[in-house]
Amino acid sequence: MLSRLIGGDLADLAQDPLGEFCRRSSRGGVVPLQIAFTRGHLVSDPAVVRHVLLDNLANYDKHTPAFDAVRIVLGNGMLTSGGAFWKRQRRIAQPAFHGEKVRHFAPILSRMAADCAADWEAATAAGAPVDAGTDMMRVTLRAVAETLFGDDMAGDANEINRVFPTILGCLASRVSSPIRPPLWVPTATNRRLRPALSSLNATVERLIATKRRRLAAGEQTEPKHRDLLTILMLARDEETGETMSDAQLRDEVMTLLIAGHETTANALAWLWVLLDRHPDEQERLRAELVAATGGRPPTVDDLPQLPRLKAVIQETLRLYPPVWMFDRLALGPDDLAGTPVAKGELVIFCPYALHRLPHLWSEPETFRPERFEAGREEQKNKFAYLPFSAGPRICLGASFAMIESQIIVGTLLSRFRVRLADPRPIIAEPRVTLRTSRPVILRLERAPLLPT
């Protein structure tokens, strides 16, 4: 095994990453880690998290091996870029993701949720189980793609759906391998990635060109008809007046497609697992839905009346944060609460472990959504709860993901009770995102809250 030859802590981490991160984090503070030839520091102290992600942000960037591995697909988009370039891109994109603006996209999310409910109805009628993991991937990919491209995408949806699993699989192989040859080297991964990526690139470039043409022809200029790509294309940097070039738009579109769907899909897959383990919680959520909507699927306007649903999603993200680990590269020396950090060293965050520290979370292994009820102490330290990271580089799509999750889960729960078809345990598998160890196959009981 290559990681054993390279040495350091890589072998232990490769064996059981989640267990190893939890064990090392439990000592608290800042713990050294040797990753191949690079020295790293695992941070488990919220004050130090704050220092790196907020107070001394300028001393850290994303040129770490993990981020370098995904640049082949994401290019220099918002997730992977840094410095002044990232700041400008974020400034341009940010307004489209403000809570109020995200509401503009909510009808798309409701439609995707309704389509999924219709598929689940058909499966129930046929007495068949559903593969919730695959369904959540499909719904969240369609949601982000339709939000980006609007009705331009119709003919391309199948192709995007077809190539995405290959692209995600190849990115996972690259992230977990210490050797990442450029795309032209004919490795097994590259041979699969190349055709999938060139197909996706061609689709995205065509969609960008179509959008430019339609805008030039004076179509889709009314704000209520604008999809996200139009918003990004028309947005001007407040400071410089610049707009994004086609190449920048391509990288941002790829970034939003990738950052915006597998994360949410995995969170939702875990949520169904947790609701199987806690049938009482399903009933509680269904009662909340009846009280808020009378039993019809919730819209974005109903969400303030569904605090328990939001808390269940937040608790799912605590126990199973899709981005279970992320890191930064130190650009210069720093001091992390007494631990010196040198230029070129890595600072590593493991939300999965941080969210399980007993001095920060009571009964950390227990599913207790009430810890996210308004005013509770536990959720007040935003540097102890990092499903979306924190500071200026906090997830751009956090509001989108929360609204999307609430609408999808609320819609499905208002029509079904769910149980896992196979009661054997499902454990967490840390890939690029935190996956379930086996498919989440659900047996559904048709139980509409609104009489049909």
Ligand code: HEM
């Ligand atoms: C439950 C779902 C999601 C989770 C758990 C999640 C988590 C994260 C995390 C942890 C980061 C920070 C990574 C780092 O700094 O190293 C991030 C960044 C980002 N996410 Fe999300 N994300 C989710 C959904 C979304 C959605 C729906 C979108 C877009 C539609 C999105 C777009 C982005 C972008 C563009 C960034 C880069 C932000 C920047 O660096 O300025 N994410 N996300």
